[in-house]
Amino acid sequence: MPEQATALQGATGFARKMAIRPELQTVHGGDLQELRYRGRVWGTMTRYPETTAEFAALLDKARRGSRHVINLMNAGDMGIRQYQVEKLPERQWARVGHLKVCKISEPARELGSNGFGRQLIHEPATLLVYDPLDPKAGCTRVQYDGYRNWRDRSTLPDATFAALMRSQRRGRGPDRPIVHCAGGIGRTLTVLVPHAFADYLAEARRRGHMVTHHDADAFITGIVQAARDIRGNFVLPDEHQRKTLYRWCEQALARHQRAFRHDPRRHGPTGRVATSAR
Structure with missing residues (x-):
């Protein structure tokens, strides 16, 4: 069990390092606010x-x-x-x-x-x-x-x-x-989270890291929490939107993990690719 706990902590750290927090910037004299993630505008909110x-x-x-x-x-x-x-x-x-x-x-x-x-x-x-x-x-x-x-x-x-x-x-x-x-950040997140998660999976794949469910939860929760921290009159995804969102991410995660399991170069329980084979 200690080894498993250490592995989960390491996975969470990897997810945390990859999860760049969204930023909300006021533009156009204060009437509009842009939600930015990795330097790109994903949504704009206004009163x-x-x-x-x-x-x-x-x-x-x-x-x-x-x-x-x-x-x-x-x-x-x-x-x-x-x-x-x-x-x-x-x-x-x-x-x-x-x-x-x-x-x-x-x-x-x-x-x-x-x-x-x-x-x-x-x-x-x-x-x-x-x-x-x-x-x-x-x-x-x-x-x-x-x-x-x-x-x-x-x-x-x-x-x-x-x-x-x-x-x-x-x-x-x-x-x-x-x-x-006047809000609607929930709809922005339904677009932002899958794309951020896809970037995360691609980067993990490039580094030879198989993303676990624990990784995925930490990454997605980090983005949603960052949006919640922005505060203001913003609406987070409702329950149905979250289910749809997580279902899409679950499918993307399953495809990512299947690719690792069928990769003959991988070894070890985490699915890491051997250095000599990269």
């Missing part, structure tokens, strides 16, 4: 704009900062009224700042490929945002009241999360971070 003009200015600032996916969380009960979007004609485009906005109120409408793959919209009020300055980006879904509605829909989070990961692998993720209003 609720109170007028339509403020909303337009916010989108304009976000657009100038980077190509962003606009995702205004928890606005289903207040955001539409604030932004006066309910006055838009159904399924017609209107201009907000330099962006074009369209209202769709049909529940469970399949939007097709819009940068996140095929997704179902279950919310009663949904906006599409199209940026004419970036026509290749296509239409971006703006989903309202996502947390509350997703909790009782067991299939939507997994499908949406899988689509998120597909778009990330196509290189559309970190270059166009998700913008959240």
Whole structure:
């Protein structure tokens, strides 16, 4: 048992060394805050704009900062009224700042490929945002009241999360971070954690270290705890999002461990690759 305890402590130390804490930086005069990890912007948070003009200015600032996916969380009960979007004609485009906005109120409408793959919209009020300055980006879904509605829909989070990961692998993720209003750090983490974990597994593989479940728990917990320490009006992943998140990480960890077990160069219980074989 002493040897096992020492091995676990060493594994935890490896995970801790690899887990670079996310940083939250205030940008654009304090209206926006960027969540950075290893020098890359993974998410942007802001307070609720109170007028339509403020909303337009916010989108304009976000657009100038980077190509962003606009995702205004928890606005289903207040955001539409604030932004006066309910006055838009159904399924017609209107201009907000330099962006074009369209209202769709049909529940469970399949939007097709819009940068996140095929997704179902279950919310009663949904906006599409199209940026004419970036026509290749296509239409971006703006989903309202996502947390509350997703909790009782067991299939939507997994499908949406899988689509998120597909778009990330196509290189559309970190270059166009998700913008959240007044929180939504939980959605940022659902993108950040799998990518950070994938980097962690790749680095461990390069060093000849087989990541254990203990390693993985320490690494993921470190990132989530760092996000919690940021404080502010930020929402961490809810229970359903965490389950989806950890299920993805479990699958990635299983693939990583299978690769080690089938590697003829490995030796020892930790799966380390022999130095002479590297």
